[in-house]
Amino acid sequence: MNVHAIRAIYGFEMARTWRTLLQSIVAPVISTALYFIVFGSAIGSRMTEVDGVAYGAFIVPGLVMLSLLTQSISNAAFGIYFPKFTGTIYELLSAPISAVEIVIGYVGAAATKSVLLGLIILATATLFVPLRIEHPLVMMLFLVLTSVTFSLFGFIIGIWAEGFEKLQIVPLLVVTPLTFLGGSFYSISMLPPFWQKVTLFNPVVYLVSGFRWSFFGQSDVGVVVSLAMTLAILVACILVIAWIFRSGWRIRN
Template sequence: MNWPAIRAIYGFEMHRAFRTLLQSIVAPVISTSLYFVVFGAAIGGRITSVDGVPYGAFIVPGLIMLTLLTQSIANASFGIYFPRFSGTIYEILSAPISATEIVAGYVGAAATKSIMLGLIILATSALFVPLRIEHPFVMVLFLVLTAVTFSLFGFVIGLWADGFEKLQLVPLLIVTPLTFLGGSFYSIDMLPPLWRSVSLLNPVVYLISGFRWSFYGHSDVNPAVSLAMAVVFLVACLAAVAWIFRTGYRLKS
């Protein structure tokens, strides 16, 4: 394993995030805090608790997961797309560094930034509502697993996109709506039976449900099923990345 090469890519990507601190860190935290204030104040006055958890505290795992998904995709997709756009990707591909090391550098940096954001939002939320984490190990597991998985997904999007518009296509039109409809701000048990069954087709439901279980011990879906779904998506993303580097799709043209 070429650790110096991984550190070089990882360090460059992390340095880029700190150079654009307002855009990379501050803006997502402010946006999520506004979601928290608006939804907590507007809906929390009508829904006092869900499954015995105060509504303000109930939405915290959903808000963290919303940020984690969107930022992981954004960080990883832009991180690999910009070298393709500028042409420096060919210097990376011609260097004595393997595909595994390239992916580790870019995806590792994107996941690190997303986890940092998630932890900052968690700390910020604790200032507004009382939080408890009943299963801290499972919380960290879901946090890291989701960040790595969706950073890989963003890496695939960054390789697939042939323009800046396509970088935003999947996150804006698919991922964000699925997150809002995945129980970020409500329990799917509150839905009519038909719509609850439809919601179970949404993969984000399993991530949010499992993550919320690590906080309060309540979930819409069995936590083991949630974890299994996360692992399946991780394997699918790894397979997609492996196929791209094996065939040279969007890398050699």
């Protein structure tokens, strides 16, 4: 394992985060704080509780997951796309570093940013709503697993994208709608029976549900099922990335 190469890639990506602190950290935190104000105060004053939990607190896991998914994908996608755009990816591929080490460097940095952002948003949420975390270890497990999983997914998007505009297509047109429709702001038990069944085909439901269970001890889907779904997405992303490096798709040709 070439630790020096991993450290170089990881350090370069993290340095980019500190150079663009307003865009990488401050902007997502402010955007999420606005959600707390609008949904927690305006709507929360009318919808006081959901499943015995204050509405302002109920939406916290969903908002954290929304930021986590979008930022993980964006950070990892841009991280690997920029070397493609500048042509330096060929120097990276010809260097004495394996595909596994490349992925660890880029994905590790993107996941670190996302975990840091998630923790900052949680700290910010305590300023607006009374928040409790019944299972902090499970919360951290879902936080890290989700960050790594969707950083891998973002890595795939960065390799697939042929232009900067494509980097935003999936986060904006796919992930964000799925998150809004995945129970971030409501319990799926509030939906009609037919739509409850349809919603279960949305993978984000399991992520939000498992994350919410770590806070309040209750969820729409069993925590074991949520964890299994997260791991399944993680394995699928790893398999796709392995195929990409083995075939050279969108990298060497």
